[in-house]
Amino acid sequence: MRRSTVLATAAALSATLVVAGCGSSDDDKAPRKKAAPAADGQDINAHPVSDLKQGGSLRIGIEQWITQYNINQVDGQQGDAQSVISLVLPDLFTSDAKGAHHLNENFLTSAKVVSTSPQVVEYELNPKAKWSDGKPLSWRDFEAQWKALNGSDKAYEAVDTSGYDQISEVEKGKDAHGVRVTFDKPYADWQRLFDPLYPAAYIDSPKKFNSGWAEKAPITASAFKLGEYDKTAQTVTAVPDPKWWGPRPKLDSIVYRVMDTRAKTDAYLNNEIDYTNAILPEDYKRLAGAKNTDIRRGARWDEVHITFNGAHGALKDVKVRNALQAAIDRKGINTSFAKDLGFELRTLDSHFFMPNQEGYRKNSGDHATYDPEKAKKLLDEAGWKGAEGATRTRGGKQLTLDYVIDADAVSASVDQAQIVQQQLGAVGVKVNIKKVPPNDYFNKYVNTGNFDLVSFRNVDQVYLSMAYGTYRRPQGKNLFQNFGSVGSAKIDELLTKAARTTDRAESVALYNEADREIWKLGHSFMLYQRPQIYAVRAGLANFGAEGLADRDYLKVGWLK
Structure with a gap:
């Protein structure tokens, strides 16, 4: 089943998993790391279905109660909604x-x-x-x-x-x-x-x-159907559909349970769920040695970035957005996050391609170069003045931005927000970290453009044209997926032309040209390609780090 059929916004609780701060002074002593997994890298404990027993349940932790199962509607972009609905609707x-x-x-x-x-x-x-x-x-x-x-x-x-x-x-x-x-x-x-x-x-x-798809899927057509929605217990249960015409699935049920991301490691160790993310160092150390557990790694299309909102306030000015790009040190953020990983973390200089994908180009130019003095100069030119160490002002108003995060976010998310707060503060931009309820994070803040700065992930962009909604100009109140409302006629034209070009090389060139324009406009600040590192029950087959592939739930099951 397809994990994501449109450009997915990954769930907020696991979205901003970047440990902020400067590189360690012990970096030179760190062991040499292996290269990141190849673009086609997988680690799923592959087995023929004949090796699997019939029956059993798969328990999956999700980030929030799903309020919209129509993933083509503006509120249906939360990653868990896409995972669940793709299980029960026709996947062509x-x-x-x-x-x-x-x-x-x-x-x-x-x-x-x-x-x-x-x-x-x-x-x-x-x-x-x-x-x-x-x-x-x-x-x-x-x-x-x-x-x-x-x-x-x-x-x-x-x-x-x-x-x-x-x-x-x-x-x-x-x-x-x-x-x-x-x-x-x-x-x-x-x-x-x-x-x-x-x-x-x-x-x-x-x-x-x-x-019509609010909080439920009124109709299905697949090997599984949604059998029970229990809002009190915060669970949604998928079961095999007896009307299914294809190969019989091995699992008797898939139970999706809403839980705080910070509780997932304990839930896994307490045998409440069957897999969880092991990318954070504190989680990895606890999970890697757990009984009956595999650590499975892969290279998914998965990027971490910071979105700038150009629809209102100071960030309407491209010079201010460019100043933020110059004031944030992503190398320090990325190095700190990767310190305990077993392979390299790829800094990301493209909005369309992963570093290990054909077509990748470093299109950021000087728009991702850490340069606080350049940031100060751009802010001066934009009319935001201030003494060293003080918050800048213009027309008597302070340059203050809201960085919206999930109130239940993991410590790494808070760390990232705090380091950005510190780095922008150093050039005279005051950042308020605004914590909001987890169930409101996307629906009331990200999806509606109710923020100045926000960080989340875009995942599984397996078709280049899937990015169009993220970078096109909004129409009225419809932001599409361009939540920061930063765009231009030139970008729209390039992306439209690229999508209509059937020659692959020419299309790639057009996407890279559009990417350079996106960097110039300060649409969003790309950080890194996020690897897949999962802790999975050792007996679970054909499941885990699928990389660029779709997860096939007809073949997922427990070994005999």
């Missing part, structure tokens, strides 16, 4: 360890481009594929999803219209199971559309699309 294409995409034969018997001028894609649905209400999947589902996400009706609170806005028609194909999609402009990443597929009857009006 899956990616392998190298990030290549393949037809999911449980839902499609074929899908191909049959014309290039105009571009036409024909899908043939698996005749056995049905929604949980018994209705077969059909071209009507494709049509409804296109109409909801193409941007023509602003009443649909769509998080990302890219790709869908290039479709001119969706119609019935050669037979009852066929779908024919015609594009008015070429779209290279056509496989990312309609994945997951939502049912027409439950998204064919703005009301259904915006609120």
